[in-house]
Amino acid sequence: MLKLLTLLLLLSACATAPIGQNVAGKTAMLWADMAVPGYAPPIVETVSATEMVALRKSSFTIAAYLCRERKMVIIRDHATNDVWLPGILVHELVHHKQCIEGRLNGRPNMCLIEVEAYQAQIEWLREQGGAGFIAGTNARNYAHSVEKYMLANFSRCL
Numbered sequence: 001m002l003k004l005l006t007l008l009l010l011l012s013a014c015a016t017a018p019i020g021q022n023v024a025g026k027t028a029m030l031w032a033d034m035a036v037p038g039y040a041p042p043i044v045e046t047v048s049a050t051e052m053v054a055l056r057k058s059s060f061t062i063a064a065y066l067c068r069e070r071k072m073v074i075i076r077d078h079a080t081n082d083v084w085l086p087g088i089l090v091h092e093l094v095h096h097k098q099c100i101e102g103r104l105n106g107r108p109n110m111c112l113i114e115v116e117a118y119q120a121q122i123e124w125l126r127e128q129g130g131a132g133f134i135a136g137t138n139a140r141n142y143a144h145s146v147e148k149y150m151l152a153n154f155s156r157c158l
Helices: 002-014 019-034 049-056 085-100 110-127 136-157
Strands: 043-047 063-066 071-075
Touching (some): 019 043, 049 063, 063 085, 085 110, 085 136, 110 136
Parallel strands (some): 043 071
Antiparallel strands (some): 063 071
């Protein structure tokens, strides 16, 4: 509990930092809570929406994790939203952990990989439901939306 409270205080302190530092700071703090011993958090880069489309070939991608580079990429315009950004960071950090553990090598079952990341994101958001730097109602609503998306797109592997 103390670790979570410390994490929340540190995250709220990042809110006044410039966008890149803000996201990198939040990422490092969230990683500290779920880390694989001996491994650093991923590199964090903010990019324009156009750069993300070129990178991921999709106009729907807000954030992505690149295993070879051990880098998380987030669209700059979305990197300031304190309601849902931390949940997205948790999701991408699960992919970083999967990469470190070698589970993204070769031909992984991406359905299972994504479900694991979405479940962690949903669980983390639900934990934020009443306190912290996310307003309780927003966190619960966002967790519900993420769960609906996961079930609609990945129910075949649940």
